[in-house]
Amino acid sequence: MEAELINAELVLPTHFSFKRIQIYEKYPKGQPRGRWKHLKQILQAENYQNCPPDEPNYVNIESPPSMHPPLRICDITGFEAPYHDPRTNLRYANTDVFKLVRSLPNEHVQRYLALRNAAVTLK
């Protein structure tokens, strides 16, 4: 079964002749794999705070917050949105959209808000 799949090139073979350490040796089956570090942990381990501040590094080349006026668009249609519904917190463009906003189930409202990272998150 497995050999057929490999021959049909659907899955990778587990053994490669060009490797010194095979993947099954490095990550044996059934054993917990060593936790990889997330980017945040990697960056913390870099100790950038010890470096001189004028030296560029991964963290300080990040762009600053935008100074341009933020673009406010209707969450549903994408038009310019002069209005904001205080009940659902959605932005909307006109009365038709407002009707739609008020008829949306809460789940959809939250998904629209999550698009711009404004949804209510319970912790």
Added chain:
Amino acid sequence: MPFVSQIKRQTDYNLYSSTTPIVIDNGASNFRIGIVGDHDTTLLKYFDCSRSGPRSAFDSNVVYQFEIMEYILDFGFDRLGANGSELPKFSSEQIDHPVLITECILNPVQSRSKMAELLFETYGVPSVAFGVDAAFSYKYNQQNGICDKDGLAICPGFTTTHVIPFIDGEPVYKGCSRTNIGGYHVTDYLKQLLSLKYPHHMARLTWEKVEDLKMEHCYIATDYASEARLFQANSIYIIFWTKEAEEKTRCWQLPWVPPPVEEPPSEEEIARKAAIKERQGQRLREMAEAKRSTRINELENQLRGLEFLLQQLEQVEESEIPYFLKDTGYVSRQEIETALAKATQSLRKVKGEPKGEQAEVEEKTDEKYPLVNIPDNMLTQDQLREKRRQMFLKTTSDGRQRAKQKRVEEDLERERKNQLDEQKRLENPELYLGEMRTKYKELCEKVEQRKRLKTNGNHSNGNGMSGGVGRGERLNAAQRERMRLLTTAAFDRGKGEDNFGAKDEDWQLYKLMSKDNDDDDEGPDEDETELARVSSRLQEIDPTFVPKPEPGPSQSAADMPRSRPLTKEDFQILLGVERFRCPEILFHPNLVGIDQAGLDEMAGVSMRRLSSKDQVLEERLTNSILMTGGSCLYPGLSERLEAGIRMIRPCGSPINVVRALDPVLDAWRGASLYAAAVQFPQQTFSRMDYFEKGEDWLRGYQFQYTL
């Protein structure tokens, strides 16, 4: 969907000597690998599809998942045809070529050293060099005369976007800026928007499909607001676009097969069905008839038996009656008589004769209630009790009579009204119909208004699905008033002197507070009955009239469209505003909640960070702006970028935005140029270097881009 490789394994791996380097452009969505001297690289796209959603070894362009990275490298080397065992003269079981691999700008040293470790330890690579993909792309385009030695490289990638200034052909790292937004976010945004707009087709909107849609249809608007206004003439559900908007709307037709059209049944079919129905009806009627006749027979037999019994009883002595009746199941003569009366009555009922007796009984009221008109003082105690009972019976029967009278009168009244209506209609049918319609509408509104008042108006949100339905909003107006009274009463206590109860009106308060002044359960009011009458009348005379559906809890608005047969339009996915709304997040990352500068602003940020104070140099930089990377393929990007940068630069400064020759592959081509150069071996470091010099050295390691 399983990932099926379309790339054939190369066969010429063993023809290259062990000094020819292997070049890898390690991107977050595309992985390109090739041997220097190859004219074209092997382009691999990878995603780990074994789990839901794409998973990548990258987080913001930094490799952090080295297990996945190893699978990718395995696959890449395998496709390249690497095969250690065939040639025994090389030390087998390893990749015997120097490797040039790309990384992101200012890669954290941990990621860099892990990558080096992986290549040295697992694959046995003799030496490794790291370089930045965007820089390679810039240099490649510089050699081809697309851009100058001073300039800006703007590189919107898969998860991040970089701007790198180049001065004298070398990247200046302190002027770099990075925003964590890229093609991944665009695709994700499009996918979310479409699945919210078309919840029924969510299953069809897979990541791969949406990525294809993005690449095929998305473009950058020159001015977002004015572009959106083209579409704004209409709402999303009414599809009357302006002409330009219509031309700009793309439609993706999902597979759809029209349902088979039902043919109207033929004459014979109808006749046959009618015949069958008729026959069934006949049979039922016969059955009912048979049942009735047997019942009549039974009753008649019973009657005859009872009459015979009575006749016999005439001849029996009074004292012997119980003994005589022992076998029949009756106890006394009266019981037999009542049974007889009952049987007669039911016989009459079965035969369908009118109940004459009832009327007769009511005629002789006076005889039935003989004691009613006799004064009390002429009666004994028992008679008095009897009189009271009779009085009661009489009033109830009188009441019944009156109600009957009223019903008859009402019928007459209705008949009269109908006749009047009919007369009016015959005089002027058009006018009449119009009048009826307006009347219907008014009544409808009135009734609805009342209902809304009762339930406090929030019709659509009343089912508790909206976001902010608070405690107060769930109550109707009367209940809220009651709550208000209760709370004010509670808070009034202890404030100043208490003179509650001095006036009589004060006590009215309790009446208002008490629960049972809810007038919810009053019957249907006049308006509603009138509405019912008008709508039934309209139904009679107007074939086009459709009564409004009763907005009940069982029949919500969502149920309505479902009853309609599905058409081709229901299986279309329209891309209108979404076509330019999604790539717009590159310029306005705040649309997806990322609070960082957009593409055009980043160019300004980079130049500010250079802080050169050299007007001429800055002009040289803006005169050669190169766009590279997968996300710069959108049409309209260079125009928008130029307009955006013009806004932040001094008036009259030269601005020239160009696109790389091939934004996707140029980084690999540039890297292969460097790998083929004579100086390349000095840029690499071996395993021994790596172990001897340590991490600090690796941190300072930088590829030289000047040849």
